[in-house]
Amino acid sequence: MAHRFDPNFTDHVIDSMGPKTPPRLRQLMAGLIRHVHDFARENELTIDEWMAGVQLMNWAGQMSDHKRNEGQLVCDVIGLESLVDEITFTLADEAKDAPTATAILGPFFRPDTPYRKNGDDIVLNKPGDGEMSFMHGRVTNFSTQMPLAGTTVEVWQASTNGLYEQQDSEQTEFNLRGKFQTDQDGAYSFYCLRPTPYPVPDDGPAGKILQLMDRHPFRPAHIHILVTNEGYRPLTTQIFDRRDKYLENDSVFAVKDSLIVDFVERQGDERAGLELRYDIKLVEI
Amino acid sequence: MAHRFDPNFTDHVIDSMGPKTPPRLRQLMAGLIRHVHDFARENELTIDEWMAGVQLMNWAGQMSDHKRNEGQLVCDVIGLESLVDEITFTLADEAKDAPTATAILGPFFRPDTPYRKNGDDIVLNKPGDGEMSFMHGRVTNFSTQMPLAGTTVEVWQASTNGLYEQQDSEQTEFNLRGKFQTDQDGAYSFYCLRPTPYPVPDDGPAGKILQLMDRHPFRPAHIHILVTNEGYRPLTTQIFDRRDKYLENDSVFAVKDSLIVDFVERQGDERAGLELRYDIKLVEI
Secondary structure, eight states: OOOSSOTTHHHHHHHTSOTTSOHHHHHHHHHHHHHHHHHHHHTTOOHHHHHHHHHHHHHHHHHOBTTBOHHHHHHHHTTHHHHHHHHHHHHHHHTTOOOSOOOOOOTTOOTTOOBOOTTOBOOSSOOTTOOEEEEEEEEEETTTOOBOTTOEEEEEOOOTTSOOGGGOTTSOTTTTEEEEEOOTTSEEEEEEEOOOOEEOOOSSHHHHHHHHTTOOOEEOSEEEEEEEOTTBOOEEEEEEETTOTTTTSOTTOOOOGGGEEOOEEOOSOTTOSEEEEOOEEEOBO | OOOSSOTTHHHHHHHTSOTTSOHHHHHHHHHHHHHHHHHHHHTTOOHHHHHHHHHHHHHHHHHOBTTBOHHHHHHHHTTHHHHHHHHHHHHHHHTTOOOSOOOOOOTTOOTTOOBOOTTOBOOSSOOTTOOEEEEEEEEEETTTOOBOTTOEEEEEOOOTTSOOGGGOTTSOTTTTEEEEEOOTTSEEEEEEEOOOOEEOOOSSHHHHHHHHTTOOOEEOSEEEEEEEOTTBOOEEEEEEETTOTTTTSOTTOOOOGGGEEOOEEOOSOTTOSEEEEOOEEEOBO
16 A cells, blocks of 8 residues: 555564564564554554553553453454454364354353253352253264263353353352263253343453444353363354344354354243253364 | 455444544544454464464553553564654654654653753763763754753663663662753753663563564664653654664664764763764744
């Protein structure tokens, strides 16, 4: 693109990389530097605007800890995590090994979530307005269709107040989270809440960006799922409730048609009035 | 650019901005989102690569405090601060009001630097290998060429060990920094060190990026100058010592030809064997 600034500056910065730079890193840094410089020139970025961006970036890091990843959330609200997920899924799909659509991990995943038993309840603190649901399904090998025993199905969801347990001192630790191991039939099951929409945290830079862009912070009702088994490609996804009004304008752009599910009425179970069956196929590495 | 990913995704994210978004912010966010998404698609960014970037961004914020701005330093090593400075200077030059070339503020500026008297010494802790210099000059009005009394000339420099005082517990607070006010002739003067090259801090993400790019962290020898007077455009600049071997490959890309100066021998002053005269012109707002 034509501009009236030093035409050699960007190449000079890129060419300063030394011979020991790994090839992939060289490619990524060159692309990043070129896009960042083009962005600054095309918009004639001022010092104050650039510094506002730096402060926002520093603020994101300062808000982040083992329970919160604000840098990730900033990426999420500009669609970057969902785009990287789409790229990953597209490449897997071209390789014909993507039986289940994927979605972003999101910033509320906790790697230290405990295992529970199939049929257990992840609702440790039942909110008055919560609708109990029984969620169950089978994990199979995509190619052979055989059940995959010993698969870990990890789920997490926010409570009806819009908060995940690590955001809410009123919730017991690991409320609405659990890891389940499939049985010999590849089956998993647990009780959870019908998910409800909630806003992403808006007390940090991601919230500030949303506010400046005159956007709402809401995510449509969803349950996060991470499925892992040794020798199989891990699956990170989210399932969205079809009745949700935010399906069309998710604040982090994660909804795909194939991830929308229907909760149905459940008969004869005093613990839950709703049910969701969700089967999962994994691909061998 | 043609690609095989959802062709509507980026427009969808940009179009999610609401009607109350300020026009300049809408322009900047649209440009940023488009460049970030193009970067991700062109390079088929993986989840691990993206997450490495997020962690680097969070790390920068976590290292930043009132004495250190690591987010700024990360921008500096990819040339962004110097580019924004060039854009600012080019626009001012087109308006015919930029008599002195500018340079970046850098991350070691301290707004709470104390005033000293003309002729004072900013070298509170003299290093054994330091060369004392007398720096002086006059500040005038660019248009009228009249002296500008009461102008604040603020300077800061690293010691010969490569560290600014806030990075070095061995240095007295505000060592090698000072604010000076010009007298009725517009004159300022002080004793300082002949500057020496030093590496930018490489214990954080900026250093990690430099290391990955196989680049050295050195900046050529320089003195930072910030000149302010009510009613005049503030001037941020750096002056570089012509003898320095890093003039051609400054790790933050701040050198301009017009900012290179010559220290000369000084006779008959037992306090300093070198001298630098540096005059400054300010433009009315």
